[in-house]
Amino acid sequence: MTEALLSVENLHTQFRTEGGLVQAVDDVSFNIQAGETFALVGESGCGKSVTALSIMGLIPNPPGEITSGSIQFGGVDLLKLSSTEMRSIRGSKIGMIFQEPMSSLNPVLTIESQLAEPLKIHTGLSASAANDRAQELIDMVGIPDSKTRLKQYPHELSGGQRQRIMIAMAMACAPRLLIADEATTALDVTIQAQILDLMQEVTEKSGAALLIITHNLGIVARYADRVAVMYAGKLREVGDASDIYAASQHPYTVGLLRSVPRLDSEKGTPLSPIGGEIPDLTNLPGGCAFNPRCQWAVDRCSVEEPELIEISQGKQVACFEHASVSLNV
Ligand SMILES: Nc1ncnc2c1ncn2[C@@H]1O[C@H](COP(=O)(O)OP(=O)(O)OP(=O)(O)O)[C@@H](O)[C@H]1O
Ligand SMILES: [Mg+2]
Incomplete structure (x- = not known):
């Protein structure tokens, strides 16, 4: 594989708030290749914008801070650049x-x-x-x-x-990476599609990469080559978009997919939103942060944190029970 255009490794970004320490981005790693459309998906507050702002060098300090990790872009570690150098990258690349x-x-x-x-x-x-x-x-x-x-x-x-x-x-300035953070969420559906089409067309023409950030897995089905699903500051599943849709193996991804309308489902099939509450990042449950909302959870899940591991070529999942997870259960 050629060297990635963007390579985020073990990124940790936190905020000191009155309610306590918020680990908004917790050991996040992913790559984006030139020409690729990559989607970062997850519910409100899971750390999507903080990931993007970390890449852009725009984390307000205080209260925020990137405490460790690296962000390589075109072979340069962005975290080592001065604020002037970073400003120049933001305006142009x-x-x-x-x-x-x-x-x-x-x-x-x-x-x-x-x-x-x-x-x-x-x-x-x-x-x-x-x-x-x-x-x-x-x-x-x-x-x-x-x-x-x-x-x-x-x-x-x-x-x-x-x-x-x-x-x-x-x-x-013809950037090599375009980040679109909920760029179309506030717009009506037809305009949303037009704008996403437009971003894809423009980046395809110039060979740039596109990072789409959204809470809606339905939106990205049509546009993304690869998808990373984020929950409570961590990536839970990463893979080719077609694979994530056809055979997601993280319970949270399954929950997200069940909560959006599908063209291939039978008419009248009810949508089922994910039960339970989005966790408070200052007070996460032990083990896997998704375990209180998870229908597949076993005892181990409330005490041990599953690592994001590669389970097949290009597919990573952080779930002890991934082998039994399926969209149709
Ligand atoms: N400037 C800040 N000060 C304190 N906490 C912050 C700040 N910015 C973000 N956070 C916290 O970091 C966490 C992640 O926020 P982030 O904005 O990345 O969420 P998101 O996934 O983009 O959500 P949404 O879909 O609502 O845009 C949240 O708990 C948020 O409260
Ligand atoms: Mg956001």
Whole structure:
């Protein structure tokens, strides 16, 4: 296998909060190859955004801190870079579409200046060349009448258009990795699909990798090559998307799959959300953190933590009972 574009190894990111220490990312390792679409999936609060922000060098310290691990990107350990070097990588080699688009767009600047400014800084384009490129980017993300749009402010655009602007901004300097953190969650379903199609098309064209972060396994079925399922700060199952859907072997993944509508299920089949509560990261249950919600749990699961192990080529699972887990039980 060729060397990965991004290689996260044993990443630990924690927050000191009033409620106690939160181990938001707990020994997470995964690789993303150039050209690949990789999905990170899990319920609210499991550590998806903190994983992305760790890669971006954007963990607020305090209260947060990356305590150990490495993040290799294109052969460079991002955790060893200065904040200036990291800022330059963020603007040019890694682009991110954040969970809340309005908070990442500046309300008092026109779209043109928000798109053109980073181009001038990171690519050294002249002001007029950067403005031309900004217009091209608006065309690329499928917003009509790009000339007029460039002169507008964020509040003059619809939610879907603002998301497209965010994609244009993240893609402006042709990054090698695009991270989309719940980039389409707030949008209606048809626009969601259009935007995901668009991100995939743009990254495919440029050979970049795409990291999609979502709580919805249904969304990624169509887009991801590989999927990592996260629960309470740890990866629980990693594998090819087709394999995860056809033969998931972690009870939590099975729970997520049962809670989304499937096109191949019989009409009228009820959806079954995962029972129990999302755990409090300051007070996790002993053993496997999923054990109180797990129908396959045995005694061992409440005392011992299962490691993420490779059970077949390219497929990793952290579950003692993985051999008996199946979607149809
Ligand atoms: N700045 C912060 N200060 C304190 N705790 C934080 C901070 N940012 C994140 N956390 C905690 O880290 C944990 C993981 O949060 P994260 O934002 O990664 O969740 P997520 O998986 O992205 O969830 P969602 O699907 O809701 O976006 C949560 O318990 C959260 O409260
Ligand atoms: Mg998040």
